[in-house]
Amino acid sequence: MIGVFDSGLGGLSVLAALVRTLPGADFTYFADTAHVPYGNKEDEFIQGRVLDVGADLVAGGCGLLVVACNTATVAAVQALRAAHPGIPVVGVEPGIKPAAQDSRSGRIAVLATEATARSSRLKRLIEDHAGNVEVFVEPCPGWATHVETLQLDDPVLAADVRRRVEPLLDRGVDRIVLGCTHYSFLSPLLRGVAGERAELVDVAVAVARQAQRLAGQLAHGNGRLHLQASAHPERLHAALPRLHLGHLATRLVAGIA
Numbered sequence: 001m002i003g004v005f006d007s008g009l010g011g012l013s014v015l016a017a018l019v020r021t022l023p024g025a026d027f028t029y030f031a032d033t034a035h036v037p038y039g040n041k042e043d044e045f046i047q048g049r050v051l052d053v054g055a056d057l058v059a060g061g062c063g064l065l066v067v068a069c070n071t072a073t074v075a076a077v078q079a080l081r082a083a084h085p086g087i088p089v090v091g092v093e094p095g096i097k098p099a100a101q102d103s104r105s106g107r108i109a110v111l112a113t114e115a116t117a118r119s120s121r122l123k124r125l126i127e128d129h130a131g132n133v134e135v136f137v138e139p140c141p142g143w144a145t146h147v148e149t150l151q152l153d154d155p156v157l158a159a160d161v162r163r164r165v166e167p168l169l170d171r172g173v174d175r176i177v178l179g180c181t182h183y184s185f186l187s188p189l190l191r192g193v194a195g196e197r198a199e200l201v202d203v204a205v206a207v208a209r210q211a212q213r214l215a216g217q218l219a220h221g222n223g224r225l226h227l228q229a230s231a232h233p234e235r236l237h238a239a240l241p242r243l244h245l246g247h248l249a250t251r252l253v254a255g256i257a
């Protein structure tokens with residue numbers, strides 16, 4: 001079993017890529033919906049949640065963990081690895097490297113939660129991989145919550161997306177890194193604003209490939225999916241069709257945990 005987790009629905013964008021890459025694997029997806037969003041919380045709190053959720057997934061039989069959340073990864077992936085030395089852990093970090101490599105204008109933007117935006121790990125990623133480009137880091141408070149409540153067409157959100165992204169485009173940014181897994185579900189909105197001026201950079205497929213490299217025998221299961229949540233698990237099931245992930249429902253193991 002491969003354990004995948006996020007504060008809520010955002011990691012489902014990573015799960016979709018994982019299922020495409022590892023169709024025979026069994027997955028447990030855990031959404032920490034009792035504590036979503038993580039992005040406006042303190043690092044110690046996020047770290048505590050990641051360690052608790054990780055321990056539960058390992059106790060439940062997961063032999064590989066995918067932290068499908070940038071905020072949780074920057075705050076706690078090292079602590080999680082240290083807590084489970086025998087279990088491979090794949091984290092999700094903003095795609096600074098591919099964005100910097102592919103940028104023609106030499107200007108890229110990262111959209112992220114407040115916690116990711118202020119993290120030293122993001123700073124280090126930028127230093128290590130984007131020395132040759134200018135990087136604009138834009139915290140986007142509230143966006144993950146809009147996704148969580150499935151208010152994807154809310155005009156207030158659309159206005160905030162324009163307000164934050166248009167100035168970046170005016171500065172010549174031609175790559176926009178989705179530094180939060182929830183924002184994958186805002187891609188249509190973001191593409192509508194960016195038009196031809198910038199491409200979105202989403203690392204879900206790269207994360208799935210990394211998991212595939214580490215999966216070993218876990219790649220060969222029954223193609224089942226368990227959905228679990230710390231609050232309102234039924235909403236996870238209901239969200240699948242709204243997020244255009246209805247195809248995942250055919251893999252679901254009956255029963256809500």
Ligand code: DGL
Pocket residue numbers: 006007008010011036037038039040068069070071072113116144179180181182
């Ligand atoms: N999906 C998460 C991320 O990738 C966090 C969103 C949140 O809980 O604030 O950062």
